[in-house]
Amino acid sequence: YYDTTTVMDISLMFGALLAAALAGRYAKPVQWKRPTRMTIGAFIGGLMMGYGARLAFGCNIGAYFSGIASFSVHGWIWFVFAFLGSLIGVKLRPYCAYKN
Template sequence: MNTPHFAPISLIHQLGAVGGFLLQLVLLAFVYYVVTVIEKRRHGKLISAKIENKNGWKAIYKGPWSLLVGALLLAVMNALVLMINGKPWGITSAFALWGAKFVQLFGVDPTEWAYWQDPAKLKALKSPLYQDTTTVMDISLMFGALLAAAFAGRYAKPIQWKRPSRMTIGALIGGLMMGYGTRLAFGCNIGAYFSGIASFSVHGWIWFVFAFLGSIIGVKLRPYCAYKN
């Protein structure tokens, strides 16, 4: 796509593997320090991240898992995806593919659109969905989430079908903005942020800064959409 952009910057290419890794650690330590200071000022102390386990060994499938276990599993799975798929973990590129496949059913030809001029994307568009790795992972992720919720007994609670109109409108607007933004940024909080930082790309840190600022604005807007902070 012919959009404004800077040349890619890799910390490994610029500083070497050791230098890039050390800079990542420094940046992560700085983020930890800043959020720690903010939390102490707001709450007077650090809120414990320890999660009480009332399920014993059943926590393996019922939860909750500790933040450390979750972080380690995410890191390992992302590394496996990189080794098997040849590229970092992504999510939202499949949504664009699904949308393009859908409009093709009505005679629309998305191959003329700028987004699909990339050879890899065009190949995915012309291939069956089951051959798209991201599609397979996304569907597996959704089924896995449903299965995990079932094991945890989440479906025992009644579903609230009636919601305030402004909550629905806010969710729709937010979803559209997120979807449009992920295509402009070529990734969401997984592909652009998590995988970006994990692959030592500067764009992941830039995404983090602006997503953090956007989250602050979003939290302040939540009450207007009938959400509680």
């Protein structure tokens, strides 16, 4: 007995690894050390995405698509705030980016 979701998730990860290998991304040594700003930014971003998923009772994108498809106002509200959040994220991105 196989859960199709699990098989699909594992296949997706192996496919990403294969694509990276074929693109030559493993030719360079792996850089394990990350700047503190980047680590904090990734942590805060992950928390915000998780919080958004809880507010949407599951998948954020599912809340948008199912809301639009069912002609519900919440899908359009989601779109407006996701767009505004993206604008804010683009403005904040340089402060969390890796700097050589």
